[in-house]
Amino acid sequence: DTGxxxxxxxxxTKRGQNVTFRCDPxxxxxxxxxxxxxxxxxxxxxxxxxxxxxxxxxxxLSDRFxxxxxxxxxxxxxIQRTEQGxxxxxxxxxxxxxxxxxxxxxxxxxxxxx
Amino acid sequence: AQSVTQLDxxxxxxxxxxxxxxxxxxxxxxxxxxxxxxxxxxxxQLLLKYLSGSTLVKGINGFEAEFNKSQTSFHxxxxxxxxxxxxxxxxxxxxxxxxxxxxxxxxxxxVRA
Numbered sequence: 001d002t003g004x005x006x007x008x009x010x011x012x013t014k015r016g017q018n019v020t021f022r023c024d025p026x027x028x029x030x031x032x033x034x035x036x037x038x039x040x041x042x043x044x045x046x047x048x049x050x051x052x053x054x055x056x057x058x059x060x061l062s063d064r065f066x067x068x069x070x071x072x073x074x075x076x077x078x079i080q081r082t083e084q085g086x087x088x089x090x091x092x093x094x095x096x097x098x099x100x101x102x103x104x105x106x107x108x109x110x111x112x113x114x
Numbered sequence: 115a116q117s118v119t120q121l122d123x124x125x126x127x128x129x130x131x132x133x134x135x136x137x138x139x140x141x142x143x144x145x146x147x148x149x150x151x152x153x154x155x156x157x158x159q160l161l162l163k164y165l166s167g168s169t170l171v172k173g174i175n176g177f178e179a180e181f182n183k184s185q186t187s188f189h190x191x192x193x194x195x196x197x198x199x200x201x202x203x204x205x206x207x208x209x210x211x212x213x214x215x216x217x218x219x220x221x222x223x224x225v226r227a
Contacts, residue, residue: 042217105157
């Protein structure tokens with residue numbers, strides 16, 4: 001197993017454009033989490049899935065953000081009409097349902113909105 | 115809800131010297147506690163975790179941490195650091211129900227020769 005992967009690693013976009021990020025969790029991990037990390041800060045929780053069900057969304061996740069996890073495998077995070085304040089590192093993590101306290105993180109996608 | 119405060123934003127230290135990174139948390143429910151390390155341009159790697167039992171936990175790369183319930187602290191220590199320990203360190207807590215992590219702002223450790 002190669003761990004959690006994220007694609008792309010870097011994305012530069014112009015304000016107002018839509019972007020989509022992908023996360024491939026460790027095989028058979030039931031839970032998948034998205035976090036956002038801005039410069040000089042720790043990661044902040046955005047949302048999480050248990051299999052294909054999205055169980056919770058943070059109030060940080062405005063209606064411009066949407067996340068999916070079809071078939072309980074990979075997940076996508078889409079940001080519509082990007083704003084400069086969306087510039088951040090977007091981190092994905094996955095875990096088993098039991099022992100879910102241990103999350104394994106991917107390398108992140110760094111988004112820059114110009 | 116829970117929150118984490120890392121008391122030092124930057125810690126410079128000489129190679130082979132000891133280091134301590136301080137972390138305090140607040141929560142109205144029982145929590146699990148973690149320390150993660152982030153090397154430049156990489157994701158987060160788990161150093162160690164406290165779930166229950168012995169309050170002294172040992173992790174990877176020679177790190178250890180002590181849980182103090184009365185002081186709501188979870189300080190990280192290493193008796194002798196290496197240049198390769200230069201990184202950002204994050205303390206995190208999760209409640210025992212949904213497991214989502216709440217992180218501190220991080221401590222940058224810079225090890226100099």
